[in-house]
Amino acid sequence: MSDVLTADYHVHSNYSDGSFLEWMVRSAARTGLEGVGIADHCMLPRRREPLEHRIVAGYNLDLTYKRRREAIDLVDEVVDIEIYDAVEMDFFRESTEEIAAFLAEADFDYAIGSVHEIDGQNVHFSEHLLDKSPSQRKALVDDYFDDLETMIRSELFEICAHPDIVERNEAIRGLATKAHYEQIAAAFADSRTIPELNAGRILDEYGQFHPNEPFLEILIEYDIPITVGSDSHSPEAIGPRIERLERAFEDHGLTPAIPFEH
């Protein structure tokens, strides 16, 4: 492990949809990292669909973060790595106050904010998009970037997760434009929130980071600090993703930003 990349600020554990917390931490330590951030999913929605999704998926860190904090302390005693107590929160415009109050109360090391919704449903579902016309699909991508801009400008979070997650969904892939990238880069320039280079799909069929290369180049042009997240859900994902992330940071001559120092 070179000294370019020393921490992974975005991994999941069994406190949401990842593998056992201790396995994730041990894997990060074996990879040679000095720090790992456990960022489990947490949702505070008001509408019915995300409320149901929250229950079905178990994205309940607001109910379990104190227990997870005990787990982190216990694992910290036996594994030689810095463990960050973090969260990946869904951003819902209508829940801004609840999110702010929860983050103030929970006092995580840092918080990652995510827009995961397209047309009221999780971005990983594509069936409901298949009967949309091309112009409707374009409008959904516009809505996504508008939500993302609102989230970044809210400054609720240290990190903005996977800023072009729309690319994961084949029904809307390729519809993001340079204008969208510039809209988001301008919002970052005004905000304490910074983007991550997210490796969640780098070794899958999609094969690119979030943000993808053209988007990343615009963020670099705007001089936006960029942090790092493998978005791993299993121990074996961490090493290979970190390797790819490290290469990407080196290729661009970038040093990953530390989220809680911004």
Ligand SMILES: [Zn+2]
């Ligand atoms: Zn996410």
Ligand SMILES: [Zn+2]
């Ligand atoms: Zn994640």
